[in-house]
Amino acid sequence: MAARELAEAEGWEALTTRRLAERVEYSQPVLYSHFKGKDAIVAAVAQEGFTELAKLLRTARTATDGQEPRRRLRAVCQAYLRFAVERPALYQAMFVLPTRLEFAGEETPTALRAAFDAFMEALPEAAPEREARAELLWAALHGISTLSATDRIPAQGGATRLDLLIEGILPRG
């Protein structure tokens, strides 16, 4: 998808239908025969992002299979944060731009479920409230990602925050 490259290179605000059309060497209206509108284009990019993120999280988890819970959780969290930092445009399309993606409904894309499941599987199987914990973990990582991407939280201290998050999200004991 050319839209993704363009957005990753210059940001979403630089992705206009005209520039994208020029990039793919067609004229503007052909975009609208393939996609319903600009929203559909970013939604398609977001979808790609979810499969990619799901894959990253999954490998982070399987690579630490059998290790102690702290390490496994840390590996998954770091994979998530790295993804957000290295592919900011993709991340935005997935999580901050207004799109109509069913997140918790019937039509939730499988890639999306897979990504969430990877989160849950990073938590000990016996953890109480495992699903809610995974949601909270996701929310915290998302908050860290967006706030630091916009310099609303100091970059310095990221390691400490991650430590605290891992300690806090694991069931006590």
Place this chain on the structure above:
Amino acid sequence: MAARELAEAEGWEALTTRRLAERVEYSQPVLYSHFKGKDAIVAAVAQEGFTELAKLLRTARTATDGQEPRRRLRAVCQAYLRFAVERPALYQAMFVLPTRLEFAGEETPTALRAAFDAFMEALPEAAPEREARAELLWAALHGISTLSATDRIPAQGGATRLDLLIEGILPRG
């Protein structure tokens, strides 16, 4: 500020310079003699939002002064989440729209510092890594707010997530 009312009533995408000019019964260019551009307008609204949020957090804290740490923390968190839900446009201006607000620099507005301090004061004074904890708490609440505002996380289960967050963010013991 009329911009705020308009945005709160119809969302930021409905706030155009023309509509705003019509609202204040002036013509478009006078906006540009008061503000440098549209960004400056949303920044001004965001600034208002920070003083309001700081006030809310502060009263939530003082209202629970002397109570047990869990209750104090919960009161502040709930105040934050309520603010995000009840004033979504204001919240967006403060935290998701791209603005040039110094967050952790010299020119950080006092309202902003006040809001953050309110967070920190909601944590026990003796808590280790108090500042990092406050940052993490903020990030988690922000993640919860944005993800549930865009239906990316189920509204159901919010109470459970808040419980887990409070348990997790307080130092163990």
Place this chain on the structure above:
DNA sequence: CTGAAATTCTAGCACTGCTAGACAGGCGGT
């Protein structure tokens, strides 16, 4: 070779943020 179907294009609409230059009004100084 012809007519229809599909595909791509040109041209344009209504809108956006923003700005240049014209126009008015009130000010003090002569």
Place this chain on the structure above:
DNA sequence: ACCGCCTGTCTAGCAGTGCTAGAATTTCAG
């Protein structure tokens, strides 16, 4: 009273946006 000036406001317009109608072109079956 008159002049020049400054301040504030306006009209008109620019370049750009997402999106679409209808013309033009190509493709291909009969």
